[in-house]
Each structure stands twice: as C-alpha cells, then as structure tokens.
Amino acid sequence: MLRPYNKAATIWLRVLSGLLLSLSAFYHLTLQLIEELGPSDTVACYRQSWSFVSYHQVLKERYFISDSLGCLRRTVPMLLTLMILGLAALIGTSESQTGCYGDINKVDTTGASCTTARAESLPYCGVRASTTIAAKDLRTMNNYKTIIKNAGRKKCVDPAVIAGIISRESHAGTALRGGWGDRGNGFGLMQVDKRYHKLVGQWNSEAHVLQGTGILVNMIKGIQKKFPRWTKEQQLKGGISAYNAGLRNVQTYNEMDIGTTGNDYANDVVARAKFYKRNGYNN
Numbered sequence: 001m002l003r004p005y006n007k008a009a010t011i012w013l014r015v016l017s018g019l020l021l022s023l024s025a026f027y028h029l030t031l032q033l034i035e036e037l038g039p040s041d042t043v044a045c046y047r048q049s050w051s052f053v054s055y056h057q058v059l060k061e062r063y064f065i066s067d068s069l070g071c072l073r074r075t076v077p078m079l080l081t082l083m084i085l086g087l088a089a090l091i092g093t094s095e096s097q098t099g100c101y102g103d104i105n106k107v108d109t110t111g112a113s114c115t116t117a118r119a120e121s122l123p124y125c126g127v128r129a130s131t132t133i134a135a136k137d138l139r140t141m142n143n144y145k146t147i148i149k150n151a152g153r154k155k156c157v158d159p160a161v162i163a164g165i166i167s168r169e170s171h172a173g174t175a176l177r178g179g180w181g182d183r184g185n186g187f188g189l190m191q192v193d194k195r196y197h198k199l200v201g202q203w204n205s206e207a208h209v210l211q212g213t214g215i216l217v218n219m220i221k222g223i224q225k226k227f228p229r230w231t232k233e234q235q236l237k238g239g240i241s242a243y244n245a246g247l248r249n250v251q252t253y254n255e256m257d258i259g260t261t262g263n264d265y266a267n268d269v270v271a272r273a274k275f276y277k278r279n280g281y282n283n
Contacts, residue, residue: 100156102232113264130271140172147206164273179203241266
C-alpha cells in the first residue's frame, strides 16, 4: 500500500502529465489549423511564440524575447480565433464519445434483478446477467448499428445507451410480432407506446429509433429539471428509468427503479449499455 504522501504525489504527477498531454495536443491542433489557413509568416511566428517558454532559447538568442513578443502582437487576432476553434474541437471530440447527457461508463449499476434474470432462464442476477443478455442480442443488434449511431449523433445520445434500451425493450426486435409487443401497445425496437405517442416510421427504421431516442432525451431533461443537483450521470440514469415508468415514478436516486418493470429497468439498461459500449457502440 502506498504511503499517503506518495499517493498524493502520484495523483499530482498524473494530473500534470494529463495537462502536458492536453497542451501538446492543443498546440499541434492549432498549428495544423494555422498551416492550413494562415500565411507562412504566421506559421513561423506561431512556432516562435510557443518556443518563448523555452529558457534555452532566451539564453542562446539575445533578441529572442522582443522578436517573440513582436510575433505575438502581429498574430494575436488569428491566434485567439484558432485557439477558440481548437478548444471547441477538443471539447467536441470528448463529448462525441459520451453524448450530451453524461458518461454511461461512470453510471453506477446493480444490473438485472433476479426477476428479469429468471425470465431469461438465467440462474444468476446482477451485472453478469445483464451482460449475458446483451451479448445474446449483439448479433441481431448489429443489423441496426448504423441507424442507432445515426440517431445517437442527431440527438447527441450515446449509441450504447440506445442499444441498451433496444436490448431491454425488444431483444433487438426478436421478441416482437410484426413489430409489436407489450400486448399490442408497444411499437418497434424501442417499444414506443401507441397510447401516449403518435407512431413514426417502420418498427425497425431510423425514424422510429429517432422518435424513441427523442422520448429518452425528453425524460432526461425532465429529470434535470426535477433534480438539478444530481450529476449528469445520475440524471442520465434517472432519464432511463423514466423512459419506462415516467417522470413521476422517479422519487429518489437509490430507489428510482422501484415501480419499473422488474424493479430494475435503469440498472439493467445501464449494465447492458456498458457492454455495448465495449463492443462497437460508440460515436
């Protein structure tokens, strides 16, 4: 076991390493933009301005500092614009991996209840059961990977979350009869309820998945308003639970699944989504 001061030092080293890597990535991204958009003298100034942080240059070149400052004054307008673009690109890249509503890998889960597991003829419960069920659905799910990813991109939702819901709702369509389930009330891969929604598209179409994903987004936003102090990941999980049982059913974080089908809906979907995240369902 590490001593406290060694552990703290290790954490600080990791933070510093991460900052240096981010700075390096930002520099090269901005330089690439300048090389594509700016004149050659701007590129030279940009390189020189960044090397201003090197004390070796200061020692070697008598007029280096004044030259670098001159370059900075000449290139500040373009640099500011490109810095904003570079930061936006880095942030956008991170967001595209998780969607706009939190990181599914950071959501806690207990997995499938024993009720859900028994319905799938499994002798065990929990995350292991959810993972087993999701794995069984993977081959069929892959038939819809393109439309799932398209819907995820258009709605800014992690495709893995959509796949997790589709697995839970319809086993990627294999549990449906003519596209219908839930005693004729649920429609399509995501089981949109005809009693509460005007149905859109064919049961296995992108239009349908977009509608179901839109309903999920509305549930997440409803949870955000209801529980503004929850983290994004908690709100994501709450929205998943509400997709099944409605916003009113979500009263507390730890008991949000009480009243959902099998009393485990969000926990099961989250565990399945994590499996799909590891198996090709990301942006």
